Amino acid sequence: MSDGIYLATAGAVAQSQALDTTANNIANASTTGFRADRVTFKEALTGAKSVDTAMVAHAGTRVDQQAGALDHTDSPLDCALEGEGYFGVQTKDGARYTRAGNFQLDTNRNLVTAEGNALRGEGGAPINIPPDAQQIKREGSTLFAATGKPTAGDPPKVHSGMLEASNVNVVRGIVDLVKVSRSYESLMQVIQGYHDVETRAARELGGPK
Numbered sequence: 001m002s003d004g005i006y007l008a009t010a011g012a013v014a015q016s017q018a019l020d021t022t023a024n025n026i027a028n029a030s031t032t033g034f035r036a037d038r039v040t041f042k043e044a045l046t047g048a049k050s051v052d053t054a055m056v057a058h059a060g061t062r063v064d065q066q067a068g069a070l071d072h073t074d075s076p077l078d079c080a081l082e083g084e085g086y087f088g089v090q091t092k093d094g095a096r097y098t099r100a101g102n103f104q105l106d107t108n109r110n111l112v113t114a115e116g117n118a119l120r121g122e123g124g125a126p127i128n129i130p131p132d133a134q135q136i137k138r139e140g141s142t143l144f145a146a147t148g149k150p151t152a153g154d155p156p157k158v159h160s161g162m163l164e165a166s167n168v169n170v171v172r173g174i175v176d177l178v179k180v181s182r183s184y185e186s187l188m189q190v191i192q193g194y195h196d197v198e199t200r201a202a203r204e205l206g207g208p209k
Helices: 003-027 170-205
Strands: 037-048 051-063 070-072 079-082 087-091 094-098 157-160 162-164
Touching: 003 037, 003 170, 070 079
Parallel strands: 079 162
Antiparallel strands: 037 051, 070 162, 079 157, 087 094
C-alpha cells in the first residue's frame, strides 16, 4: 500500500479533531466566561516500508487565555474577574475553576453557579450572602481561587453586576470551520483516490493471465 494513504489518513484524523474543537468553540460563543480551545499539531515519524516518513498528528489543545469583554448586567449576584484568576467552585467531582460569574442563591443563601455548584470562599467554605447585602465585593482572595500566579502579580479585580463574555470570535470561528472542513474533505478524497487505484490494481494484476 502506498505511503500516501497513511499520510492522508493521519491528516484527516487530525483535521477531524480540529473540526470538533472549532465547532465546540462556535457552539459556546454565547457561554458566559467560556475560553476557546486552540488545536495544536505535531510531526510524527512512522516506519513505512523501512523509511521514516513524517506525518501530522493531533497534539492536543490549549486554552486561549485572552479575556472576554465585560458586560454590564446590573444583577448584584453577577461577578466578573478583571485579570488572571478563576472562581473556585465545589462540584461532586471535587474543586473546579471557572470564569463564569452568573451566580445564584441556594435555599441557604449561599452563592452557587447556574449548575448549582457552591462557590468556594476562604478555606473552601461556601459564601453566604446576608439579606441586606447590596453587592458582592472581594475581601483578600475570598471570592476567587487563582491557578498559578497572576501575570501582573496582583489578584484579579472582582466587578459586581457584570459578566465576562465568551472570548470566541464568531467570524473567525466560522472561517476556521470552513477552512478545516475543506481540508478534511480534500484529504478524504485523496484517501478514496488511493483506495480506488489500489482496488483496480489488485483486480487487474490479480486476474487470470
